[in-house]
Amino acid sequence: MTTGLPDLPPVFGPIIPLREGGDALSRAVQLAPQHGAGTLAWVRSSARIEAAVVLEPELPLAAARPALFAAASALADALGAYGPAEVPITFRWPATIRVNGGAIGQARLASPPGTADQAVPDWLVVGIEARLAFPQGWEPGHGLQQAALREEGWTEEEIPAADLTAAWARHLMAGLAEWQQPGPRGGFSRLAERYLARLEAEPWMAGARRGLDPSSGALVLDRDGTRRSIPLTEALAESAA
Structure with missing residues (x-):
């Protein structure tokens, strides 16, 4: 069975295509114990991009969670390469x-249930989902502060969903390799720099200098010498609620 994706580096495999309505993250979690690193699940859809990749980190779970930021940055890089340059x-x-x-x-x-923060997880799954088009009959303004890529300049004819999905996977592997690279051009500082450059300044940040804690992925706010840490685990729990 064809994977439906453009050619990817051999680090990826098996590549599992899912039908519309599938959950790539859940499928990758199911496959992680058996197939391990490089397993990629993705959803064939004309309305959204959804994909997930299994990783096998060498770091404790707390320090491996910033892979989430690598996944977000990889999608931003993929979209930036294909979309209008002027769209932020x-x-x-x-x-x-x-x-x-x-x-x-x-x-x-996602990570194995019950894994302690200081234990190295057997696997980690990172994924992305992005709206390509609103559902049929969607009225402008119905969803406040929501957008769809097709309405912002990412055209279906020029940029198929499969191409965007494959681009995300390639950028993800490049970002993870950069994270593992020692020296001034790599390491956690580079991962943090790329993520923080796109992080919106919200009112509760109140002009603080921002950083990421390499041991946990927490957002660190430094304001006039006073540091405040926003745990990544708490933020993820709130967003999932």
Whole structure:
């Protein structure tokens, strides 16, 4: 069975296509124990992009969670390469993807249930979902602060969903490799720099200098010498509620 995706590096496999309505993250989680790193599940759809990849981190779970930021940055890079240069692509803490001020999707993360923060997980799954088009009959203004890529300049004829999905996967692997690379051009600092460059300044940040904690992925706000830490785990729990 054809995967339906353009050619990808051999690090990816097996590649599992899902029908419309499938859940790529859940499918990748199901396959992770058996197939391991590089397993990629993706949804064939004309209305959305959805994909997930299995990773096998060497870091403890807490320090591996920033893979979520790599997944978000990879989608932003893929969209930026294919879409209109003048349309801003930003993040809302921790992993909402916004295009031209409207939310189009999010990055997602899953790990083995019960894994302690200081234990190295057997696997980690990162994924993304992004809206290509609104449902038929959708009225403008019905969903406040929501957007769809097709309405913002990403045309179906020039940029098929499969191409965007494959581009995300390639950018993800490049970003993860950069994270593992020592020196000034790599490492966690580079991952944080790329993510923070797109992170929207919200009122509760109040002009603070922002950073990411490499040991946990927490957002660190420094204001006049006073530091405040926003745990990534709490933010993910709130967004899932």
